[in-house]
Amino acid sequence: MGVLRRAADLVGSWFALLVLLGGVVGMLLPDATSTLSPAITPLLGVIMFGMGLTLRARDFSLVLRRPWAVLIGLVAQYLVMPLAGWAIGSAFGFSAALLAGMVLVGSTPGGTASNVVVYLSRGHVALSVTMTSVSTLLAPLLTPLLVLWLAGSSLPVDFLGLFWSIIKVVLIPVVLGIAIRAALPRLVERVLPLLPLVSVLGIVVVVAAVVGANASTLASVGALLLLAVVLHNAFGLLLGYGAARLAGLDEASRRAIGVEVGMQNSGLAASLATAHFTPLAALPAALFSVWHNLSGAAVASFWSRRPSGSEDPATDAAEPARG
Numbered sequence: 001m002g003v004l005r006r007a008a009d010l011v012g013s014w015f016a017l018l019v020l021l022g023g024v025v026g027m028l029l030p031d032a033t034s035t036l037s038p039a040i041t042p043l044l045g046v047i048m049f050g051m052g053l054t055l056r057a058r059d060f061s062l063v064l065r066r067p068w069a070v071l072i073g074l075v076a077q078y079l080v081m082p083l084a085g086w087a088i089g090s091a092f093g094f095s096a097a098l099l100a101g102m103v104l105v106g107s108t109p110g111g112t113a114s115n116v117v118v119y120l121s122r123g124h125v126a127l128s129v130t131m132t133s134v135s136t137l138l139a140p141l142l143t144p145l146l147v148l149w150l151a152g153s154s155l156p157v158d159f160l161g162l163f164w165s166i167i168k169v170v171l172i173p174v175v176l177g178i179a180i181r182a183a184l185p186r187l188v189e190r191v192l193p194l195l196p197l198v199s200v201l202g203i204v205v206v207v208a209a210v211v212g213a214n215a216s217t218l219a220s221v222g223a224l225l226l227l228a229v230v231l232h233n234a235f236g237l238l239l240g241y242g243a244a245r246l247a248g249l250d251e252a253s254r255r256a257i258g259v260e261v262g263m264q265n266s267g268l269a270a271s272l273a274t275a276h277f278t279p280l281a282a283l284p285a286a287l288f289s290v291w292h293n294l295s296g297a298a299v300a301s302f303w304s305r306r307p308s309g310s311e312d313p314a315t316d317a318a319e320p321a322r323g
Contacts, residue, residue, distance in 0.1 A: 018200060019207055019293055020290050022203075022204035022208040022211070023207050023286065023290050025212075026208040026209065027211055027212075027215050027218065029212065030212040032212070033208040033211065033212030033213075034212040034215075036205055036208065036212070037209045037279065039209065040210070040267075040270060041165075041169055041274075043202040043205060043206060043267075044170075044206070044267050044271045046198060047198065047199050047267060048170050048177075048268075049174070049176060050177065050199055051132075051136070051173075051177065051199075052173060052176060052181070053177040053181050054177075055129075055133055055177065055178050056182070059126075059129045059130060059133050060133060060134065062127060066127070068247070069247075072243060072244055072247045073127065073240075073244070073257040073261070074131065074135060076244070076257060076261045077110060077261050078107070078142050080106075080239045080240060080261055081106035081107070081261060081264060082103055082150055083106070083150070084232055084235040084236065085102035085103045085107070085284075086099070086102065086103050086106070088228050088235075089101075089102035089228065092228050094228070095280070096151075096154035097155065098221075098281065099154050100154060100155055100273070101282060102232065103147055103150045104151070104277075104281065104284075105285050105288050106232065107143045107147050108139065108143055108264050109264075110128075110131055110135050110264065111266065111267075111292070113296060114259050114260050115129050117263065118255060118256045118260070120301075121259060121300045121302075121303035121304060122255070122304060122307070123255030127257070131256070131260045136170060136171075136174055137174070139166050139170055139171075139265075139268070140163055140171050143162065143272075147162060155277070158276055162272060165271075170268060202267070206267050206270050206271070206286070206289070210283060210286035211283075211286050213279040214279055218283060225283065225287060226287055228284070229287045230291060230295075233263075233288065233291055233295055236264075237258050237261070237262035237295070238258070240258040241255070241257065241258030243261075255303055258299075259299065262295070262296075263292045263296055266285040266288040266289035267285070267289065269284075269285035270285035273285060
């Protein structure tokens with residue numbers, strides 16, 4: 001167990017580079033990695049179950065204690081990124097599939113790696129964990145609605161199909177994980193250090209599979225799509241922070257909301273795109289998964305050296321989820 005825990009810590013520390021390596025392997029070995037596509041959805045279910053195991057009832061208590069901060073964060077989460085994805089994809093003249101992929105990335109809840117980035121950024125960890133948790137629980141309804149609204153005129157959107165997919169691959173695993181932690185807290189505490197290993201390796205496989213399935217297309221549109229993804233992520237970070245600032249929130253909360261809005265559950269976007277659209281629609285999610293972890297590390301490095309005005313932004317927070 002000690003060896004596995006050390007391996008999990010090592011993998012978590014090199015998360016961004018491992019995801020980048022997965023993308024490189026997908027480009028170099030497209031035939032082999034594309035065969036992994038059927039594993040994307042089951043892997044995401046396992047990752048979301050692991051996320052559920054990291055959560056406790058107190059992670060949702062901030063909704064009652066600081067409803068204004070949570071509300072501002074969630075509104076920014078589900079407005080800034082979907083609209084930015086649509087605007088950038090439209091401005092770049094992307095095909096219907098790529099536009100849907102940009103919108104889908106923007107319409108997913110926050111990624112679990114955001115909690116670690118907020119912690120390292122000296123942001124409000126409790127707010128970050130709450131936003132990730134609540135946005136995930138809202139995803140079955142809001143994600144299909146946003147995709148239907150912004151991409152429905154470009155290609156057919158199966159609202160009910162998306163709804164049930166998110167129920168099965170996100171909501172059920174997360175709720176099951178929360179229930180198991182509540183019922184068997186000591187057992188879960190023992191396996192928690194291993195969850196980063198599962199999460200990181202799962203995302204690496206997802207990225208490799210999506211890139212491998214689109215290797216030829218990526219070679220032709222890669223630079224433009226990468227620019228679009230970089231802009232999408234930057235808009236999320238900046239506008240999320242800006243929304244929190246306009247709302248009069250403290251610096252630690254601004255950092256938390258900025259990171260939460262900018263870092264998406266790109267694994268979910270890739271899974272939904274693969275299942276309900278085309279492999280091409282999953283490409284923005286794969287690139288986003290690589291980039292937002294690199295940018296998140298840069299943001300954390302920048303903010304970690306600057307005081308947030310909060311002596312203990314992690315107060316009342318569970319340990320940040322990793323992966």
